[in-house]
Amino acid sequence: MTHSEFFPPHGGMRLDDLAAALNLRLIDESTGDRLVKAVSPIYRAKTGDICYILSRRSRSEFETCEATAVICDPALASIVPPHVAVLVGDNPHTAFARAGALLHPDAMQPIATIAASGIHPSAYVDPSAVLEEDVTVEPMAVIGANARIGAGSFIGAGAVIGQSVKLGRNCSIAAGATIICAYLGNRVIIHNGARIGQDGFGYAPHRAGMDKIVQIGRVIIQDDVEIGANTTIDRGTMDDTVIGEGSKIDNQVQIGHNVRIGRHTAIVAKVGIAGSARIGDGVQIGGATAIKGHITIGDGVQIAAFSGVTSDIPPGEKYGGIPARPIKAFLRDMAEIMMKSDRTKGGPK
Known part of the structure; x- marks a missing residue:
């Protein structure tokens, strides 16, 4: 998917500036002058995009990833391809949310109907x-x-x-x-x-x-x-x-x-x-x-x-179920119901 006309890309933010703003560490400081302009999921990220990962299960998505940078936990930096700059921190999810707010500020509020400020004459x-x-x-x-x-x-x-x-x-x-x-x-x-x-x-x-x-x-x-x-x-x-x-x-x-x-x-x-x-x-x-x-x-x-x-x-x-009860009791009840159901299905016709 190309960039949305509803939320166009940012003019460009240097990685070293982004790292400083988000309290992240840029692993390769020589990539600090690269520009990021938009957020994207890993599998379709293009040059100028930044994405994030939370687990090693994302490794396969890097096969189609052309992102400029990725945010991740330091323990996951080793699975990132060498062409993608890496920013590491203790809470990648929060850091990515804040990166999105910096790159797409207009998406953080309800969308304006008209591109004008002040009091409209029909209001x-x-x-x-x-x-x-x-x-x-x-x-x-x-x-x-x-x-x-x-x-x-x-x-x-x-x-x-x-x-x-x-x-x-x-x-x-x-x-x-x-x-x-x-x-x-x-x-x-x-x-x-x-x-x-x-x-x-x-x-x-x-x-x-x-x-x-x-x-x-x-x-x-x-x-x-x-x-x-x-x-x-x-x-x-x-x-x-x-x-x-x-x-x-x-x-x-x-x-x-x-x-x-x-x-x-x-x-x-x-x-x-x-x-x-x-x-x-x-x-x-x-x-x-x-x-x-x-x-x-x-x-x-x-x-x-x-x-x-x-x-x-x-x-x-932690509670769940109807009526709600401690989550362990709820999960145990659900497991018993599933076991009884399986036995019924496997029994004599």
């Missing part, structure tokens, strides 16, 4: 809204009364920023997103079609039906949070829904009212978190997991994909 900005300097508001976006938008922020086409919403500085709100009843910190990224701050699912049932419970809380999103496309985060009932600093939430996640998520937690697509659940710091939740309301998941917990969490999980534990 509506209420006269009482306050926009700091260098804010971009794209076509058909709406910014409501008394909203405040921090400097350097981007509001995509058709996005809606409701009345009294506050966005910090250098936030990116992609096309079609809706944010109401919410305060956002700095450098928050909201992707296309996300819905933030709508009322939570709360009803009081009785014989004649169900009465809606008022939802008068807020959504608080702290600094450096990223929220994926078509994810929904309900505002609190009378308290707040809170997303902690640095947490990353994938596409199509549902977060109910009064949920509190800690710092640097990762939540993969199609997870559903019911109201008033508490999620700690540094938690990792696999895709399509369902989490019951009013339970607590401790710091550092890891939950396997397709799990159903129905009770508290202590800090640092």
Whole structure:
């Protein structure tokens, strides 16, 4: 594949400059003047590309690799062909992520619809809204009364920023997103079609039906949070829904009212978190997991994909399955089920 017109290559960065920026060691210093312009997978990398490897299983991919450089652990440097410059460090995955950010900065934020800054004539900005300097508001976006938008922020086409919403500085709100009843910190990224701050699912049932419970809380999103496309985060009932600093939430996640998520937690697509659940710091939740309301998941917990969490999980534990249980017990149960299945298939017809 040739370089994408959506994310064209960088003008060129010297390897010695890249190594210094990423705190890597360039094994052959004589290659320091070579230029890298884009990231690429190993098997189709061309001159000017940089790639990375994490294990010796990548050795075969070097047969078609014409990359200028590769990032790897020092223990893997010996498998890299001599025509490819080698940068080594303790965490190649993180280093490669940061190299990508340097070479393709435009891909780190929601894509602009038009190549222009400032407030587009077709956007509506209420006269009482306050926009700091260098804010971009794209076509058909709406910014409501008394909203405040921090400097350097981007509001995509058709996005809606409701009345009294506050966005910090250098936030990116992609096309079609809706944010109401919410305060956002700095450098928050909201992707296309996300819905933030709508009322939570709360009803009081009785014989004649169900009465809606008022939802008068807020959504608080702290600094450096990223929220994926078509994810929904309900505002609190009378308290707040809170997303902690640095947490990353994938596409199509549902977060109910009064949920509190800690710092640097990762939540993969199609997870559903019911109201008033508490999620700690540094938690990792696999895709399509369902989490019951009013339970607590401790710091550092890891939950396997397709799990159903129905009770508290202590800090640092690994859980999986439906209902979720310690991962060793879950894997043992799965092994027993597979063995029984194999015996059944091999038995008399």
